[in-house]
Structures are given as structure tokens and as C-alpha cells.
Amino acid sequence: MRQQVLKALANPARIFYVPYSLAVINFAVQFIVFIVVFIIGLIIYGADSWINPLYFLISVIVVHMILAFFAKREPQLGQIISAKIQLIKKKIPGRLAA
Numbered sequence: 128m129r130q131q132v133l134k135a136l137a138n139p140a141r142i143f144y145v146p147y148s149l150a151v152i153n154f155a156v157q158f159i160v161f162i163v164v165f166i167i168g169l170i171i172y173g174a175d176s177w178i179n180p181l182y183f184l185i186s187v188i189v190v191h192m193i194l195a196f197f198a199k200r201e202p203q204l205g206q207i208i209s210a211k212i213q214l215i216k217k218k219i220p221g222r223l224a225a
Contacts, residue, residue: 144195146205153194157187 142150161183168176198204 141198143191145191145198148205148209149194149198150191153190154187157183157190 140147145153161180165176165178168178194204201207
């Protein structure tokens, strides 16, 4: 039983080699940015908008590949980032959050 717990902690859930939390955050941020840019493009240019959903898909794949590269070097990357976010939310000074 102890080995299973350690294995679960040492190997966080992943989506295509990226920790689950980072993959979801990546997709959510990219999707929100695409929607904002798409709406602004429709407002400014109307039906002749230059916005193409392919740009969104390419940027998601490129950022996901970058995250996979960094996650390979640091397997606990998602947990490190979530811990830093918790420190920022608690307003702990920067010298303690290093």
C-alpha cells in the first residue's frame, strides 16, 4: 500500500506528457484569449475578420510542447506552480516564497 501512495505522488496525472493542471490551465487561457481576440476582430472588422481558429490550435500545440519539455526536466512542475500560486494568494513576502 505504501508503494502505491508514493508512486501516485511521484507521478502526477498527465495529459500528453504535461501535468494535468498545467494542461487544463494552458487550454483555458488559450481559449479565453482566442475568444477575446475573435470578438474584438468581429467588432472591428465585421464578417471580414482575419481571425482563424487554426491560429488557436497551433498556439495550443506549441505551448503544450513547451510545457512538455519543461515538465520532462522538472516532473513536479505543476505542483511547484500551484504552491507558488498559493503563496501569492496568502500574500507571503517574496523572500519567503523563493
